[in-house]
Amino acid sequence: MPEDQRTIENRVRASWRVRACTAGLCTGAQVFLLGTGAAMPLALNGAWIASLCALPAAALVALCGRRACAAPRRDGPLSRALFLLLGATLLLCAVFALASLVNLAGETLLVQARAAWIAAYALAACALCACFGGAGVGRLCFSLRWMMPLLLGLAALTQREARIEGLFPLLGTGGRPLLAACACMLGASAPALLLMLPPPELREAGEAARACPVPGAGFFVVRVLAGAAVGVLLLFAASVCITYEAIEASGEWGVRLHIVADTQAHEGVTQTLLTVLELTATELLAAATLSAAEQAIVRALPAAGRHRAGLAALVLLLAAALSAMTVNGFVWALYAAPLLFAPALVLALCHGRLGDRAP
Amino acid sequence: MEDAVTLTPSLARNLAVLSARLHVPQNADVLIRRFQSGAFASAVVAIDGMVNSQRIDENILKPCMDLPRSAGADVAGAARAAFLMENAVSVIAAKRKDNVDEILSDVLGGQCALLCEGCAQAVVMDVRGYDKRTIGKPEVEHVVLGPHESFSESLRTNITLLRRIVQREELVTQFVSAGGKMKTRCALLYLRGTAQEAMVEKLRARIESCDYDFALTSGEVEQLIEDSPLSLIPSAIRTERPDRAASFLAEGQVVVLTEGSPAAIGAPATIFHHLHTSDDASMRWQYSTYLRVIRLIGMLIHVFLPGLSLAVLRFHQELLSPMLLTSVYETSSRVPIPVYLEALLMTLAFDLINEAGLRAPGAMGNALGIVSGLILGQSAVSADIVSPLLLIVVAASGLGGFCVPSYALSIGLKIVQLLFLTAGALGGLYAMSLLLIALLCAMCAMQSTGSPLCAPLTPPRRANRDFLLRLPMRYQKARAFFARRSKDD
Structure with missing residues (x-):
């Protein structure tokens, strides 16, 4: 094989690796957010069991994503409609992440600040990240992919007084709430949908790069599952740390996101660091899904152009987030999140119509 | 006279064109010397002070003027420049040119042009001889063990x-x-x-x-x-x-x-x-790895410490012990300006002292730093204009800034430091983490002549184990990712 061709193939493979790790990190963050937001109130300490349902779903979406990217490019009305649906789903993921970000920050780091300001900061950061394109966010997610295991390690540090009853997830809940939580957690696989879009770097790459083979299914599935598994383990850490009483009493979403620790000075530092890491993962989830949504919308509406479509996506996001905040607070996003599984299922079933390679 | 693009066989016309372009006779430092070289007339054009006159005299004028009157009589006009190059001038760096713009550019750069009658070409010779600084020691990139040579202006x-x-x-x-x-x-x-x-x-x-x-x-x-x-x-x-x-x-x-x-x-x-x-590269891998870690810590302190201190003081007081918090608030309560403004002014004052010390001539720079840093700092604390904690924070942050080896990067980081300071004051750790993500995102998207700026960390690329930390030499055989592959890669 000529040297240049080998180099191009290696670089294309590296781009796919970045993409798969981004999808993994986003899925892990979504599992944790949805677990603490929707599954935990239903199943209490059984939330992490419910979150196991997200794993096969995420693997299925990753598999379909790989096949969609390897398929020949299609530009028919159906594929455009599917890309539009993909964009909308990812946009909803971004809104959901933003909602949880604002809630978590308001309940932990900035208790005295106004929610509008917190939301404005988050939106500004998200918009900035999206302006630099999907490549920047993806690469950042890849370089920070060890952040979630670090989060896990820090969580483990605070577990000196872990409660053994947390290991028995069905205690305190019944089978029906657990099933409901499982159904909710299926939607946590939605961020893995960004694998249905090729890495942004390949959009500007030459024909030689676009013609390079897409890595095998295992390449994607392993990375997405690794990310999702960290989310499950984080939920497990929360369940063995927080008592049932504390979970039931924590009506606010942000409080549930917060892993309880002692009040010693050094524990306070660990606690703050944990919160900052959770915020960072959530912001990355929002930025990555927003950039991917923009990419999907541009693919669905090529005439709109990259910047106009990106702008439209941002305006939509802004309007949705602000109106939701003023009317209902951010909790509506929590109820909408499980429904993400429906579009994800549609897209997974129609993956053959979502080809995105050069003809 | 309209500008000629190429030379003509007429020496007089060529000299007229060059004189006009060089604004002779108003331009006093242009040297045009006509002389007889064998059977035909020639001329040398150069800029006084840019050329080595002795080399022109000895290697161009003397050999050409020493040619016998009959030399070159049977040489065709077009071949006279080549004839002089081969038989008379003794300058190693010489080439023939016929484009007036190129000849003028070379002459202005310190070379000399030899023109001859009947030939539409000039011989351009490198006889540069202007004064230049000798090779000195590096002023910015000091080292302990490595070589002590730096580039000069030539x-x-x-x-x-x-x-x-x-x-x-x-x-x-x-x-x-x-x-x-x-x-x-x-x-x-x-x-x-x-x-x-x-x-x-x-x-x-x-x-x-x-x-x-x-x-x-x-x-x-x-x-x-x-x-x-x-x-x-x-x-x-x-x-x-x-x-x-x-x-x-x-x-x-x-x-x-x-x-x-x-x-x-x-x-x-x-x-x-x-x-x-x-x-x-000059020291063992363990030492350089340790020093790199120190530099990295210095850089992080430089960028984040002022913002972090403001974030903790304004939003996250739970991170400080009650004793320390009481002490900090006691001293801060005597300062008449808001803590953000205080930190901003002190950071700017530090940069002001730094810049003044850099521009002040010689030994005055050191004296200026001592006077400003010690006396002004001490007086400001005594007068309750600034709090001692912020003075320590700004000083430590400034010290960290000097650890950044690249001067250009250190200035960029100063601006980033101010951004984090503002973010810390406005939204505590939350705003700082958001700003960090946005800036890192921008950095990850950046390219340097088409190569990703943050590679080989992200996106992943093959590389030596010598980017953030430095591992033993045996792990450093591969070429950089932006180079062509070698057989060993």
């Missing part, structure tokens, strides 16, 4: 310094001109077979496409070749050290030298190049 000397280190036949030097009207000579140096040819062509095209009137310094040339003019972080690396520039060449980078600038530019560069020093 392009020729700088190329020689590099060639003395890189004694390889693959080392290629290409000359290009930057700037529209006032052309600045630049040299592109690279190792053929190691650097990507496409990269060389890209850099050459960027320098040549400059349509400004002038690009005099390497700083301006650097701005011409960088991919992201709006970014706070430089996307090319500058060095004043020939040994570092030689390491760039070995890595597969292209080195750009500029006439009149004592610095070399290496491209493409990664963010990790800005954190390395020449000393890293």
Whole structure:
């Protein structure tokens, strides 16, 4: 094989690796957010069991994503409609992440600040990240992919007084709430949908790069599952740390996101660091899904152009987030999140119509 | 008289054209010397002070004028320049040219042109002889163990310094001109077979496409070749050290030298190049790894500490012990201005002292630093204008800034520091983490001559184990990711 061709193939493979790790990190963050937001109130300490349902779903979406990217490019009305649906789903993921970000920050780091300001900061950061394109966010997610295991390690540090009853997830809940939580957690696989879009770097790459083979299914599935598994383990850490009483009493979403620790000075530092890491993962989830949504919308509406479509996506996001905040607070996003599984299922079933390679 | 594009066989006409273009006789430092060289008349054109007069006298005028009257009588007019080159002048760097613009550019650059009657060509010879600074010690990139030579303002000397280190036949030097009207000579140096040819062509095209009137310094040339003019972080690396520039060449980078600038530019560069020093290669891997960690910590303190202190004081008081918090609030309560303004003013004052110390001549700079830092700082604390905690924070942060090996990066980080200071004051750790993500996102998206700035960390690329930490030499056999692959890779 000529040297240049080998180099191009290696670089294309590296781009796919970045993409798969981004999808993994986003899925892990979504599992944790949805677990603490929707599954935990239903199943209490059984939330992490419910979150196991997200794993096969995420693997299925990753598999379909790989096949969609390897398929020949299609530009028919159906594929455009599917890309539009993909964009909308990812946009909803971004809104959901933003909602949880604002809630978590308001309940932990900035208790005295106004929610509008917190939301404005988050939106500004998200918009900035999206302006630099999907490549920047993806690469950042890849370089920070060890952040979630670090989060896990820090969580483990605070577990000196872990409660053994947390290991028995069905205690305190019944089978029906657990099933409901499982159904909710299926939607946590939605961020893995960004694998249905090729890495942004390949959009500007030459024909030689676009013609390079897409890595095998295992390449994607392993990375997405690794990310999702960290989310499950984080939920497990929360369940063995927080008592049932504390979970039931924590009506606010942000409080549930917060892993309880002692009040010693050094524990306070660990606690703050944990919160900052959770915020960072959530912001990355929002930025990555927003950039991917923009990419999907541009693919669905090529005439709109990259910047106009990106702008439209941002305006939509802004309007949705602000109106939701003023009317209902951010909790509506929590109820909408499980429904993400429906579009994800549609897209997974129609993956053959979502080809995105050069003809 | 309209400008002629090429020379004509008439010596008088050629001299008239050159005189007109050089504004002779108003222009007093243009030397035009007519003389008889064998059977035909000739003339030398040069700029006084730019050439070595002794070399012109001995190697051009004397041999030409010593030719017998019959010499060259049977030589056709068009071949007279070649005849003189082969039989009279004894200058090694000589070539024939017929384009008036090129000849004028060479003459203005310190070369001399020999024209003869009946020939539409001139012999352009390198007899440069202007005064220049000798090779000195590096002023910015100090090292403990490495070589103590730095580039000077002479392009020729700088190329020689590099060639003395890189004694390889693959080392290629290409000359290009930057700037529209006032052309600045630049040299592109690279190792053929190691650097990507496409990269060389890209850099050459960027320098040549400059349509400004002038690009005099390497700083301006650097701005011409960088991919992201709006970014706070430089996307090319500058060095004043020939040994570092030689390491760039070995890595597969292209080195750009500029006439009149004592610095070399290496491209493409990664963010990790800005954190390395020449000393890293001169010492054992354990020591350089430790020092790199220290530098990294210094850099993090420089960027984050002022913002972090403000965030803790304003939003996250739970991170401080009650005793410390009481003490901090007690001293802060006596300061009449808000804590953000206090921190901002102190940071700016630190930069003011630093800049004044840098510009003040010689020993005065050191005295200025001591007077400003000690006396003003002490007085400000005594007068309750600033709190002691913030004084410590700003001083530690400033000290961390001096750990950044790249001067250009350190200035960029000062601006980033102010951004984090503002974010910490407005939204505590939350705003700081959001700003950090946005800035990192921008940095990850940046490119340096088409190569990702944050590679090999992200996106992943093959690399030596020598980007953030430095591992033993046996792990450093691979070429950089932007170079052509070697057989060992």
